[in-house]
Amino acid sequence: MKATQQTLVRHLPATRLVHRLILVTIALVLFGQSTSIAKATEPLNVLLQRIEAGGTLTERLLAAEAISVYGKHAVPRLTELLIHEDEPTRRFAAVGLVRIGPEAVKAIPDLIAVLGRCDQAPRHEAVIALEVIGPAAAPAIPALKNLVDHPDTLLAGRAIFALAAIRTPEAIRALTVYLHSDKRQLQVQSLSALRELGPAAMVILPDLLRLGIDAPDFEMREQAFAIVSLLGEEALPSLVELLATGSPETRRHAAMAIYRMGTVAVDAVTTLRHSLQDPDPYVRFWAARALGAVGSSDAESRAALARAASDPDPDVRWAAADALHRDATAFREVQYGTGFAPW
Numbered sequence: 410m411k412a413t414q415q416t417l418v419r420h421l422p423a424t425r426l427v428h429r430l431i432l433v434t435i436a437l438v439l440f441g442q443s444t445s446i447a448k449a450t451e452p453l454n455v456l457l458q459r460i461e462a463g464g465t466l467t468e469r470l471l472a473a474e475a476i477s478v479y480g481k482h483a484v485p486r487l488t489e490l491l492i493h494e495d496e497p498t499r500r501f502a503a504v505g506l507v508r509i510g511p512e513a514v515k516a517i518p519d520l521i522a523v524l525g526r527c528d529q530a531p532r533h534e535a536v537i538a539l540e541v542i543g544p545a546a547a548p549a550i551p552a553l554k555n556l557v558d559h560p561d562t563l564l565a566g567r568a569i570f571a572l573a574a575i576r577t578p579e580a581i582r583a584l585t586v587y588l589h590s591d592k593r594q595l596q597v598q599s600l601s602a603l604r605e606l607g608p609a610a611m612v613i614l615p616d617l618l619r620l621g622i623d624a625p626d627f628e629m630r631e632q633a634f635a636i637v638s639l640l641g642e643e644a645l646p647s648l649v650e651l652l653a654t655g656s657p658e659t660r661r662h663a664a665m666a667i668y669r670m671g672t673v674a675v676d677a678v679t680t681l682r683h684s685l686q687d688p689d690p691y692v693r694f695w696a697a698r699a700l701g702a703v704g705s706s707d708a709e710s711r712a713a714l715a716r717a718a719s720d721p722d723p724d725v726r727w728a729a730a731d732a733l734h735r736d737a738t739a740f741r742e743v744q745y746g747t748g749f750a751p752w
Contacts, residue, residue: 453479457486460501461493473501477508484509488519496530503534507541514545524552532556533564540571547577554583557595566598573602578612585616588633593626600632608641618647622659634662638669645670649680652696657689664695671702678705682713685729690722697725701732 456479459472476483483505490502506513506520516538523535536556539546549571556568569587572580587599603610603617610617614637621633637644645667652663664684667674677699684696697717700710717729 451475453483453486457483457490460505461490461495461498466497469497469501470504473504474508476505477510480509480512481515484513484516487513488516491516491519491523491531491535500531500534503531503538506538507534510541511543511545513538513542517542517546517548520546521549521552524549524556533567536564536567536571540567540574543574544576546571546575547580550575550577550580550583557587562594565595569595569598570602573606576606576609581606581610581612585613588616588620596626596629600629600636603636604632604639607639608643610636611640611643614640614644614647618651621662622651622655630658631662634666635669638666642670642673642676645674645676648674649677652677652680652684652692657692660684660687660689660692661695664692664699668695668699668702672704674699674703675705678703678707678710681705682710685713685717685720690720690725693717693720693722693725694728697728697732701728701735704735 453476456472456476460469460476464472476487487502487505487509490498493499493502503520503523506516520535520539524532526532536553539549539553553568553571553575557565559565559568569584572583581603584599584603587595590596590599603613617633617637621630621637624630624633637648648663648666651659652667655663664681667677667681681696681700681703685693685700687693687696697714700714711733714729714733718726718733720726720729
């Protein structure tokens with residue numbers, strides 16, 4: 410490993426090496442992994458000097474990480490370094506702001522200014538800093554939207570995730586444009602960003618349903634319904650309606666989404682029982698699975714599942730039997746506890 414790193418250092422220009430080192434570090438931050446952050450045992454001014462002028466790349470990066478313990482007090486000097494003539498210094502300053510996170514709110518105007526510059530450095534890091542700042546970075550929405558069509562796909566994708574992290578209705582609605590883009594990569598990235606929002610994406614439920622019904626790509630239709638399943642019970646009435654009136658494929662996706670909702674979908678039980686008689690076996694399968702996941706133990710649902718256990722389709726029979734078994738297990742646990750059953 411050491412030899413490989415030395416080879417990399419010899420063959421990569423210093424600016425590219427800094428960029429790669431920083432992006433790896435930031436990726437670990439975003440995924441909640443530790444990177445052995447140095448403790449700030451030194452004064453703020455000393456750490457700032459190290460970022461700006463001295464030591465190896467690793468030492469400068471560790472200083473940028475360590476400075477985060479000074480929080481908002483380090484922000485004014487770090488924002489000054491964002492326009493430093495030295496590119497690595499600009500990048501390390503942005504890393505410091507990423508590490509500080511939401512407390513770096515006063516850096517937002519300076520980070521927005523970075524996004525508007527023609528040079529790349531440190532636009533990637535500035536976008537990530539806005540992402541970790543979160544909803545307070547709403548003034549950056551126009552600048553982030555301008556980056557989504559950037560030829561640098563990594564930068565464009567990060568801008569999409571930053572919009573999602575801002576989480577305001579305006580930012581989330583901005584993502585709907587990319588859901589209907591003719592560029593598949595933008596669609597996929599937007600769906601991935603929306604998946605992380607959960608119920609906050611409820612403001613674009615109509616757009617998600619339209620994509621789930623009309624998108625030319627099957628995978629996109631399926632993913633749209635998967636996101637709807639994460640929106641919570643507010644999305645349930647729309648799914649129930651589609652389960653009753655949609656096309657065969659739409660009914661399947663609606664039933665699958667209700668299944669993923671689990672117990673919050675209890676109001677769908679009546680429609681799910683009717684769907685056990687749907688002409689499409691896939692709809693019947695997912696309706697049975699959903700009834701099992703919802704945990705309905707009423708007599709009508711059990712009777713409907715018992716009939717479905719004799720369905721001509723073997724997968725439907727299995728799903729119905731599994732739902733009945735789940736219900737019986739839940740009943741025994743409620744009555745006798747998890748460690749005992751009378752039969």
